[in-house]
Amino acid sequence: KEKVKITKEQQALMKVVVEAYNRHQIPQDVAKKLLQEQYSEEENFLLLTEMATSQVQVLVEFTKNIPGFLSLNHEDQIALLKGSAVEAMFLRSAQVFSRKMPNGHTEVLEERIRKSGISEEFMTPMFNFYKSIGELHMMQEEQALLTAIAILTPDRPYVKDQQAVERLQEPMLDVLRKLCVLQHPQEPQYFARLLGRLTELRTLNHYHAEMLTSWRMNDHKFTPLLCEIWDVE
Numbered sequence: 001k002e003k004v005k006i007t008k009e010q011q012a013l014m015k016v017v018v019e020a021y022n023r024h025q026i027p028q029d030v031a032k033k034l035l036q037e038q039y040s041e042e043e044n045f046l047l048l049t050e051m052a053t054s055q056v057q058v059l060v061e062f063t064k065n066i067p068g069f070l071s072l073n074h075e076d077q078i079a080l081l082k083g084s085a086v087e088a089m090f091l092r093s094a095q096v097f098s099r100k101m102p103n104g105h106t107e108v109l110e111e112r113i114r115k116s117g118i119s120e121e122f123m124t125p126m127f128n129f130y131k132s133i134g135e136l137h138m139m140q141e142e143q144a145l146l147t148a149i150a151i152l153t154p155d156r157p158y159v160k161d162q163q164a165v166e167r168l169q170e171p172m173l174d175v176l177r178k179l180c181v182l183q184h185p186q187e188p189q190y191f192a193r194l195l196g197r198l199t200e201l202r203t204l205n206h207y208h209a210e211m212l213t214s215w216r217m218n219d220h221k222f223t224p225l226l227c228e229i230w231d232v233e
Ligand SMILES: COc1ccc(-c2nc3ccccc3n2[C@H](C(=O)Nc2c(C)cccc2C)C2CCCCC2)c(OC)c1
Pocket: 026, 030, 031, 034, 044, 045, 047, 048, 051, 052, 055, 089, 090, 092, 093, 094, 096, 097, 112, 113, 116, 118, 208, 211, 212
């Protein structure tokens, strides 16, 4: 049984990524807002677009701190951000949803989201994902590394130098794998389950544009940044 050991460099890499991840959190806590009162479908849509717009800004700041990212080809940097923004948003939402909350709060939050204006057909895949992330009880380090790994996906559309992206993603996968073995010794498949969530995340990508345009309200307004990132308008 080989002794898994995280090297000094891997410790340093993890520290940089986790600190960047914690530094670039979303400003206001949307869950608290949603638990306070039930908003109208229009107010919820506005809240969603505000949250998503600030999330994209936070994502850009986080990504700039990923070692090596800024030395990638500039067009590839944009392609990676554009290709991962929706996934990062759902990953962040899943983490917010699966946070430990006082008894009954998660149910209230789920109810508020179900009634927020999003159409029925998308609730099952979205909540299945949230619950599958919740079951993993991910640590902060795992959340930060998983987000960095999702951003550094080599086969995003329009990425030219995929090898350069692989060279950045591999060390992240390596340290995450070791972390999983060390933190979950009784769950040898834990690392594989984490990566499986990234596959589930990609399926949500297909729905997100329709989730927005089918929001129960008319005249959906998006910020210019969201038009760039979401395939809407
Ligand atoms: C595309 O359709 C949806 C529908 C619902 C959610 C969603 N799941 C949530 C789980 C927990 C808490 C809030 C949650 N949200 C929204 C939210 O703000 N997501 C969020 C964002 C956008 C950025 C950063 C961080 C977060 C949490 C609330 C927006 C206002 C109406 C109710 C959903 C969603 O998030 C990606 C997308």
